[in-house]
Amino acid sequence: MADVQVVRAGADDREDARDVRLRALAEAPGAFASTLEREQGFDDDEWHRRVTTNAWFLARADGATVGLACGIPEPDDGSGRHLVGMWVEPAFRGRGLSDLLVAGVMAWARRERAEFLALWVVDGNDRALAFYERVGFEATGERQPVPGRPEAEESRMRLLL
Numbered sequence: 001m002a003d004v005q006v007v008r009a010g011a012d013d014r015e016d017a018r019d020v021r022l023r024a025l026a027e028a029p030g031a032f033a034s035t036l037e038r039e040q041g042f043d044d045d046e047w048h049r050r051v052t053t054n055a056w057f058l059a060r061a062d063g064a065t066v067g068l069a070c071g072i073p074e075p076d077d078g079s080g081r082h083l084v085g086m087w088v089e090p091a092f093r094g095r096g097l098s099d100l101l102v103a104g105v106m107a108w109a110r111r112e113r114a115e116f117l118a119l120w121v122v123d124g125n126d127r128a129l130a131f132y133e134r135v136g137f138e139a140t141g142e143r144q145p146v147p148g149r150p151e152a153e154e155s156r157m158r159l160l161l
């Protein structure tokens, strides 16, 4: 079993964060509301801003970065936080790394005294849905078109902290 760690990214980890985020967008383009093309264009200042203003958690196995999860403010509701960017490299799925990543974001949100963690999951992403249900998220019933991709829809889930 690989030596697995989840760490909060700092400014010095931004290249690593960029690399794993771009791999996620390339591997699972349908899962996210952004695109590889868009984020490949971000400069170093933008990656610095992203990892220092939001809470980026990197999963490392034997020193290689193989997973990502990010905590950001919940739009329009200061009492919550939002989970985005969840991704685990395919060869490392089903091994508990995603649990460790979510635990990192949950601990950060609790430290910020947030009352809940919310997320959006795109219709048809049944593996992610099953994972989120297993760790305690529940569907709120809210649905919306995926930003930038109006032909697809997504559902909101929430976990009380």
Ligand SMILES: CC(C)(COP(=O)(O)OP(=O)(O)OC[C@H]1O[C@@H](n2cnc3c(N)ncnc32)[C@H](O)[C@@H]1OP(=O)(O)O)[C@@H](O)C(=O)NCCC(=O)NCCS
Residues within 6 Å of the ligand: 028, 031, 032, 085, 086, 087, 088, 089, 092, 093, 094, 095, 096, 097, 098, 099, 120, 121, 122, 125, 126, 127, 128, 130, 131, 134
């Ligand atoms: C979402 C993700 C981070 C979850 O991590 P993971 O390691 O795959 O998660 P797990 O294997 O622990 O849990 C997935 C669950 O779905 C189940 N599952 C696997 N394939 C499935 C499928 N096609 N349909 C439904 N359930 C499925 C697994 O059995 C497991 O359930 P269990 O723990 O009750 O047995 C990972 O799959 C991933 O990176 N996916 C691509 C990116 C993505 O979709 N991100 C989410 C954006 S909202």
